[in-house]
Amino acid sequence: MRTVYHRFPTSFDLDFELRRSFADTLRCLEQLNNSHTTRKRGLNLIKCQVTLQIAQHKTTFAPLESVPDAGGKVTEMADLRMIVRETRLTPEAKVPVSENVFLLRLVDRGASTEVTVAKEGRKGEMDAMDVKSILMDACP
Numbered sequence: 001m002r003t004v005y006h007r008f009p010t011s012f013d014l015d016f017e018l019r020r021s022f023a024d025t026l027r028c029l030e031q032l033n034n035s036h037t038t039r040k041r042g043l044n045l046i047k048c049q050v051t052l053q054i055a056q057h058k059t060t061f062a063p064l065e066s067v068p069d070a071g072g073k074v075t076e077m078a079d080l081r082m083i084v085r086e087t088r089l090t091p092e093a094k095v096p097v098s099e100n101v102f103l104l105r106l107v108d109r110g111a112s113t114e115v116t117v118a119k120e121g122r123k124g125e126m127d128a129m130d131v132k133s134i135l136m137d138a139c140p
Contacts, residue, residue, distance in 0.1 A: 003067075005055040005079040008105055012118040014128035020139055022108035025115075026074060028139035033064045035138075038089070045089045046097065050134065055079040080104040084126060084134070100124030102131050 018025055029052055036049040053061035054074075061081045067073060082104055086097040100123065105116040115135065117128040 002077045003055045003074055003079060004058060004077055005061070005081075005103070006058045008079055008103055009118045012105075012116050012128075014117040014132060016115055016132055017109065018113045018115055018135065018139055019111070020113055021111060022075070022106065022113050025106060025113040025139060026078065029080070029135075030064060032134075032138040047087045047089055047094070049085045049087070051083040051085070053081040053083070055081075076108050078106045080106070081120070082131065084124070084131075086124075086126075098124040098126070100126040100130075102126075102128070104131070 020028065032050055033052040034050070036047055038045055038047050040046070052064040054064050054067055055078070056062040056066075064080070080103070082102045084100040084102070086100075088095040088097050101120040103118045103120055107114040107116075115132075117131050119128060
């Protein structure tokens with residue numbers, strides 16, 4: 001079953017390969033979904049939360065967890081929306097910094113998976129290379 005989004009942009013920001021099979025890549029993304037990391041940026045501590053959605057009915061996106069075992073059910077191609085929220089953590093409060101939204105297209109290439117990244121809108125400070133590093137860290 002392919003899950004595609006009919007409005008995926010024809011121009012994109014980055015195209016690269018992950019040295020994992022398509023099913024393994026989807027399983028890895030299932031583990032990345034709803035996870036967060038923290039890192040230092042200057043003097044600030046930044047929490048980075050990742051949420052993934054999968055294309056549904058070619059026109060909308062649904063939470064990735066709504067398709068149990070996506071790695072076993074989805075084949076050939078999958079379009080996903082990746083939302084990365086950054087929050088500055090201070091002793092007094094959590095301050096939202098930015099929300100970055102990316103569209104991902106995963107294509108099965110046998111022993112590897114082709115990943116195409118396009119940023120949706122202009123909000124946020126992150127770019128496609130940041131998404132690549134998040135995916136490379138999550139799927140070594």
